Amino acid sequence: MQKPEKNPDNGKHGSDFSAMFAALGDPTRLAIFDRLADGKPRSISVLSNDADMTRQAVTKHLRVLEAAGLVQNHRVGRESQYAFCPEQLAEARAYLDQVAGRWESALMRLKTFVEDDEV
Amino acid sequence: MQKPEKNPDNGKHGSDFSAMFAALGDPTRLAIFDRLADGKPRSISVLSNDADMTRQAVTKHLRVLEAAGLVQNHRVGRESQYAFCPEQLAEARAYLDQVAGRWESALMRLKTFVEDDEV
DNA sequence: TCTAAATGCAACTAAAAAGTTGCATATTTA
DNA sequence: TAAATATGCAACTTTTTAGTTGCATTTAGA
Numbered sequence A, B: 001m002q003k004p005e006k007n008p009d010n011g012k013h014g015s016d017f018s019a020m021f022a023a024l025g026d027p028t029r030l031a032i033f034d035r036l037a038d039g040k041p042r043s044i045s046v047l048s049n050d051a052d053m054t055r056q057a058v059t060k061h062l063r064v065l066e067a068a069g070l071v072q073n074h075r076v077g078r079e080s081q082y083a084f085c086p087e088q089l090a091e092a093r094a095y096l097d098q099v100a101g102r103w104e105s106a107l108m109r110l111k112t113f114v115e116d117d118e119v
Numbered sequence C: 001t002c003t004a005a006a007t008g009c010a011a012c013t014a015a016a017a018a019g020t021t022g023c024a025t026a027t028t029t030a
Numbered sequence D: 001t002a003a004a005t006a007t008g009c010a011a012c013t014t015t016t017t018a019g020t021t022g023c024a025t026t027t028a029g030a
Helices: A014-024 A027-036 A044-049 A055-067 A086-118 B014-024 B027-036 B044-049 B055-067 B086-118
Strands: A071-076 A079-084 B071-076 B079-084
Touching: A014 A027, A014 A055, A014 A086, A014 B014, A014 B027, A027 A055, A027 A071, A027 A079, A027 B014, A044 A055, A044 A079, A055 A071, A055 A079, A086 B086, B014 B027, B014 B055, B014 B086, B027 B055, B027 B071, B027 B079, B044 B055, B044 B079, B055 B071, B055 B079
Parallel strands: none
Antiparallel strands: A071 A079, B071 B079
8 A cells, every 4th residue: 555645735733733742752851841940041061960861962852842942042151041931831731721622522512412312 | 971870760740741742742643633532433444544644554653642541442343443532631731731830930939039129 | 371161063873763565364244 | 155344463664863972162260
């Protein structure tokens, strides 16, 4: 069987969100993101100190988080500080809320249907 | 520089959540998950019909979602139906809410600090 | 100014993920 | 029962990701 290639449409639902979830989908990155949630910006060196990997690896992770819009970077002196960035987090939450909402609605419709059927 | 290996501790924060985010971090999987949120179980064939890839690829994606606890599977006759599973979604939402809460608290403390300083 | 600290860049390796293909098996249904 | 449908398993290729290493550059400080 060959590659089907059916969908000529694009855009729609949460296809954009997958990149953000992917960014959070690595334990190291999630740990960094979690840590930065206290609002204090931290340099690459500081963030590397308690990671079990090299500074370069941490740098790459930070760039992935930055590309996903989850953290922001700005250079101060010789160091590069990364800080929490709440907008994308809000988007992710809104998306998951929306999915959960659809699920709840579906449940509700089912319940109503069953009740109507029982009368 | 060698592998640092600093952290002998384990567990704590959101390290478990990274697997779930990783499961949602693929566009195909997120699309499937999103689609199943209407509560209707669907067979592998049905889900494969509008994916631009083979049935086997979709099967693998479904197993990843299942391993993450995001969907459930049960065999009916010759077909294998996958259905939405809300528990893990709730966990993800709760986790993101908690992170957002920490961020808000940090903001609040900063605001208070600045105001106190201005008096 | 000379050195140490913080980072960047590029090339590389290794491992995991995504996807395909071919074939076998179970289940409907004509 | 024979054909068609739905799936499973295993081997394989390709692409991406995670991580390291070596070296160059920039900045802070003694």
